[in-house]
Amino acid sequence: MIPKAYQLSLGLGDVFRICTSKEQAFKRLALWYNEVDASGIQSFKTLFRSVQNHYLDILNFFNNRATNAAAESFNAKVKSFRNAMRGIRDINFLLFRLVKLYA
Known part of the structure; x- marks a missing residue:
């Protein structure tokens, strides 16, 4: 379970490190959603819901790769x-x- 959680956390980090456009990030985030859903790890399901509720704001990061x-x-x-x-x-x-x- 710990190795799977570690892989999931790395996967989310990869979305921000590798993706260069909103569309690409949206696709990788959707794949990450599927992995979290299949994992059954409760902590990541909480994170999953947070990301799901704010995904448009999160994807705005990829407009000019800047934060507040x-x-x-x-x-x-x-x-x-x-x-x-x-x-x-x-x-x-x-x-x-x-x-x-x-x-």
Whole structure:
């Protein structure tokens, strides 16, 4: 069961590493779905449902092979800064400091 789970995880990684177009990724993802369905591993069935519910958003990655990691990183920095400056009442000053630090 562990070797099969490992193969399934590698198979999902291959979709993102090998595929260069949305159509190609859609086909490989469908083949991966079939393997997960045949495996009977419950953890992968949960992942299967998550991927199935968001497959259009996942396939958008193949438009220009970019993620929203930069935006998420910036949001984390802003959240961290906001936590460090807790109790601040002057929103304009907070925004001024953010611009000076991160722009």
